[in-house]
Amino acid sequence: MSFKPARIVITGVGLTAPNGNTLAEFRRNLLNGVAGIEKIDVRYMGECLAGVCHYDPLKYQKKKELRVGTRAGSISIYCAREAVADSGVNFEGFAKDRIGIYVGTTEHGNVETENEIYAISKFGYDTKYWSHYHNPRTVSNNPAGEVSLNLGITGPAYTIGAACAAGNMGLIHATQMLRLGEVDMAICGGVSESIHTFGIYAGFKSQNALATHADPKKASRPFDRDRNGIVISEGGALYTLERLGDAVARGAKIYGEIAGYCVNSDASDYVLPNPGRQAECVRKALGVAGLAPKDIHIVNTHATATPMGDIQECEAIRAVFGEGCPDTYINNTKSYIGHCMGAAGALELAGNLPSFDDLVVHPTINVDNLDPQCALPGLVLNTPKKVGRVDAILNNSFGMLGINSTLIVKRFVP
Amino acid sequence: MTKDETKKLVLEIIADIAPDEDISNLKGDVRLRDQMQLDSMDFLDIVMELRKRHNIEVPEADYMELATLDSCAAYLAPKFAALGK
Numbered sequence: 001m002s003f004k005p006a007r008i009v010i011t012g013v014g015l016t017a018p019n020g021n022t023l024a025e026f027r028r029n030l031l032n033g034v035a036g037i038e039k040i041d042v043r044y045m046g047e048c049l050a051g052v053c054h055y056d057p058l059k060y061q062k063k064k065e066l067r068v069g070t071r072a073g074s075i076s077i078y079c080a081r082e083a084v085a086d087s088g089v090n091f092e093g094f095a096k097d098r099i100g101i102y103v104g105t106t107e108h109g110n111v112e113t114e115n116e117i118y119a120i121s122k123f124g125y126d127t128k129y130w131s132h133y134h135n136p137r138t139v140s141n142n143p144a145g146e147v148s149l150n151l152g153i154t155g156p157a158y159t160i161g162a163a164c165a166a167g168n169m170g171l172i173h174a175t176q177m178l179r180l181g182e183v184d185m186a187i188c189g190g191v192s193e194s195i196h197t198f199g200i201y202a203g204f205k206s207q208n209a210l211a212t213h214a215d216p217k218k219a220s221r222p223f224d225r226d227r228n229g230i231v232i233s234e235g236g237a238l239y240t241l242e243r244l245g246d247a248v249a250r251g252a253k254i255y256g257e258i259a260g261y262c263v264n265s266d267a268s269d270y271v272l273p274n275p276g277r278q279a280e281c282v283r284k285a286l287g288v289a290g291l292a293p294k295d296i297h298i299v300n301t302h303a304t305a306t307p308m309g310d311i312q313e314c315e316a317i318r319a320v321f322g323e324g325c326p327d328t329y330i331n332n333t334k335s336y337i338g339h340c341m342g343a344a345g346a347l348e349l350a351g352n353l354p355s356f357d358d359l360v361v362h363p364t365i366n367v368d369n370l371d372p373q374c375a376l377p378g379l380v381l382n383t384p385k386k387v388g389r390v391d392a393i394l395n396n397s398f399g400m401l402g403i404n405s406t407l408i409v410k411r412f413v414p
Numbered sequence: 415m416t417k418d419e420t421k422k423l424v425l426e427i428i429a430d431i432a433p434d435e436d437i438s439n440l441k442g443d444v445r446l447r448d449q450m451q452l453d454s455m456d457f458l459d460i461v462m463e464l465r466k467r468h469n470i471e472v473p474e475a476d477y478m479e480l481a482t483l484d485s486c487a488a489y490l491a492p493k494f495a496a497l498g499k
Contacts, residue, residue, distance in 0.1 A: 133455065
């Protein structure tokens with residue numbers, strides 16, 4: 001007897017990106033080539049480039065919540081509330097102990113710890129001035145916990161730590177929990193508050209992996225010959241996921257169906273990606289989905305615009321999609337919004353979901369001189385491409401310590 | 415510093431830690447917790463802000479002295495005076 005897992009569908013999307021605070025605005029800007037990178041002042045470092053979100057935090061939070069909570073918590077609350085509203089579910093009538101909150105994060109606690117150290121530096125580093133909020137702000141589950149507090153959700157609420165593969169991981173974990181029957185609805189995806197920590201900036205700079213450019217909007221340029229590193233961004237994208245039967249029973253709008261996924265590990269280096277393991281991750285996800293490479297119409301790359309990382313991913317993609325995939329198109333969303341870290345996978349998937357309806361592949365922008373080593377067949381550069389069909393989107397997200405995640409979403413067909 | 419001036423300083427702190435609350439009509443002789451949303455962490459904020467802003471220490475054993483605005487004033491005024499304020 002074989003196990004036939006429940007079909008899981010996406011029924012709501014809530015997001016904030018550096019270039020949009022709703023899916024419609026985000027998508028419009030992706031199709032119009034509007035990037036969202038600006039200059040900010042980073043403690044100890046001065047002017048740096050960043051993707052900053054400009055949602056209204058007071059839309060769903062009181063001033064006191066903002067004072068006590070974290071930026072990651074606030075972004076999570078905004079995205080969760082937007083997703084729930086978008087899903088059209090009768091939230092008031094929904095059993096709150098049957099909702100799970102699974103939020104992917106690259107890191108959490110750096111911002112809050114740095115802030116406290118800075119604060120006590122004004123008092124001679126006397127720790128009696130250290131905030132009593134430090135621990136609730138820095139526990140790993142903080143972003144998910146703040147959502148549970150704000151929405152009164154009493155089911156499981158925790159974060160998934162998976163470096164920059166975390167956004168995909170939120171959706172993958174939610175799919176698993178729904179299939180296990182642990183919850184009846186999942187609020188899932190990923191968030192990032194990383195632009196508020198100098199440590200992330202300083203770390204990438206020491207690694208020679210921090211992007212610079214006179215024009216902030218041109219700074220994030222995966223696949224360009226002159227790319228010179230990552231633009232760090234904040235952001236969030238949370239989805240409502242449900243079992244198909246439940247979604248259909250309530251007449252929910254369905255964005256797409258989780259077709260397959262894979263998570264694996266390079267086991268080879270702290271930071272350098274491993275194209276062999278990445279290709280293996282993609283192939284295994286295809287296997288789970290029961291799809292061939294040629295069945296994928298959009299491959300959204302993880303590429304962060306580091307000189308080596310982009311080449312490594314292109315090598316992996318070439319190995320899987322290099323031949324016999326005439327209808328497979330490849331793009332990159334970081335060229336608009338930078339690297340949203342824990343939110344990256346979830347946001348980048350959101351930016352491509354509307355392709356099921358409009359049959360347009362958003363391009364990778366800022367490619368003035370394509371790096372020959374990144375010249376993949378099907379790469380969509382600088383202008384949107386209208387295509388004949390979009391039935392399956394494959395979304396890559398990879399992270400440090402060699403964690404890889406591939407998520408495939410397909411057009412919903414009853 | 416008079417008790418009224420002391421109350422004013424306490425109210426400035428409360429305004430910052432409870433920014434959603436209307437504190438214009440707080441009664442002096444009624445427990446703060448009974449007049450507004452104030453949890454134990456907020457209470458610790460009052461203690462912390464007294465320390466940060468005014469260099470005043472409130473030992474845990476004395477926390478009850480901060481229950482009302484009137485008791486705050488009675489307890490804190492001598493501490494401000496000791497600091498020459």
